[in-house]
Amino acid sequence: MSGSLPPTRLGAVPDFELERFFDRFEFDLPYQLGSSDPQTLGLGELLAYADERQRQRWATLRLGYRTAAGDPDLRAAIAGLYPGRTSEDVLVAVGAAEALMLTFAASLAPGDRAIALTPAYQSLHEMPRAMGADLELVPVERAGGGWRFPFERLMDALRPGITALVLNTPHNPTGVAASAEQLATILRRCEDAGIRVIGDEVYRGLEWALPTPPSVTGLSDRAVAVGVTSKVYGLAGLRIGWLVTGDTDLRRRAMAIKDYTTLCAAGPSEVLATIAVSAHTALRDRTRALCEANMDALDAFVAARPDLVAWRRPAATTISVARIAAPLLARHGGDADAVLASWRGRAGVVVVPGPAFGCAADEFRLGFGRTDLPAAIQALSGAG
Ligand SMILES: Cc1ncc(COP(=O)(O)O)c(C=O)c1O
The missing domain is CATH 3.40.640.10 (Type I PLP-dependent aspartate aminotransferase-like (Major domain))
Known part of the structure; x- marks a missing residue:
């Protein structure tokens, strides 16, 4: 929040960290791996x-x-x-x-x-x-x-x-x-x-x-x-x-x-x-099938590349909190922001930094409802 306006009741709310983050990265980069809304329909x-x-x-x-x-x-x-x-x-x-x-x-x-x-x-x-x-x-x-x-x-x-x-x-x-x-x-x-x-x-x-x-x-x-x-x-x-x-x-x-x-x-x-x-049932089942296939792909990814990401299947939802694996973090001098910036810059992959939710700096929100998730994790593997 900035500017010279005097405080007002609703004007005193802190910035919505997630939305300010998405303002910068939601629409310009190809792989949205931090989003909670699954693949949309035309x-x-x-x-x-x-x-x-x-x-x-x-x-x-x-x-x-x-x-x-x-x-x-x-x-x-x-x-x-x-x-x-x-x-x-x-x-x-x-x-x-x-x-x-x-x-x-x-x-x-x-x-x-x-x-x-x-x-x-x-x-x-x-x-x-x-x-x-x-x-x-x-x-x-x-x-x-x-x-x-x-x-x-x-x-x-x-x-x-x-x-x-x-x-x-x-x-x-x-x-x-x-x-x-x-x-x-x-x-x-x-x-x-x-x-x-x-x-x-x-x-x-x-x-x-x-x-x-x-x-x-x-x-x-x-x-x-x-x-x-x-x-x-x-x-x-x-x-x-x-x-x-x-x-x-x-x-x-x-x-x-x-x-x-x-x-x-x-x-x-x-x-x-x-x-x-x-x-309801048909659309819900469409989303469920997509998320379940993507969770299988994520399981295979973290099993193959434990040096990159630590992740556990959540009990529910389209999202979870994952962690940058220690070897990858070490390669970036312990700087989690630098890792996420390199994923955006080199792989075109956006995830939401943990601090936007009050989680740790090396944690991030990972969404798994988009159809291009397999391509996104392929790109992440390459970006290292
Ligand atoms: C827990 C929760 N509640 C409410 C909302 C708001 O939903 P919408 O943006 O569709 O209004 C979201 C969106 O991410 C959410 O995750």
Whole structure:
């Protein structure tokens, strides 16, 4: 943050490190191996999933304002992903980014106490703080060269007097995830202690080492589940996200705030998102197949080149935190930034430096949802 403007409430938020990094490197270099959004579909590919009514809606779409709560077909399709919830419980937003912002703005006040995991997608820390909440951070645990969901520590932190638990599971950037049993226990504790659970579930459906657990909104009426088309369907550019909750007051308040942020989502995006959400299983399975093939390729790569990268398959998500192997780091005089710069310069490969997430300098976020991952790791091998 810079310039001569006086501080303002939201103007005081720290820079979003990940976005500032992507500003520099996301669009100019060929291999995006740090991104969390999997390979996107082209418009024609997505339309191939549409049924007759959806094709008609797309062909005859008019480009006026839309309803603030979200397109009725889209809300119904989203509600279908959450057993026990109806369209009424859904508020469409512009990305998970806005859904989170609306949720925090609607539910947190100065002096509230909230719990969140660390490391984290930065808005899960900065938006609660911007609303005036005090944040207590529970670290995701390191275990055997990988990461572990910090269930016991989280349970210890859930005491009466806490307003909200901001629970990102499956988790960015480590790829850990709470099991169904852990989630049920956490939600029960939160119910008993009067703690609202705000579940960032944008990677739900992309579990590798466990079955997909239920959404938090299926476990508690007060809980809020946030989802998006960006990750599971690879449709980040639609900028369609949502919040789902049985708490009518919170949803109404979030909608009232939305009148001052985006008012409504873009019509073309809503119609396209309806097609995507209606084709949930097919699109999710497409992403899953791509990620699983890429994780196999990464396993083979790190087995063949242990001098370059240390990496463990995560339990879930499209990303994980990997480490620059000691021999490679030593060749660059222990300078992790120099290694990542050489990957960009010599191989055209972009990964996200660990410090952008509060991880160590020799760690980096590695994404495995893009079709060119095999070519990218080939280029990395050559760059050394
Ligand atoms: C955990 C998490 N929450 C929310 C978001 C925001 O999603 P979107 O940019 O699609 O709004 C992301 C994006 O990377 C994320 O990883």
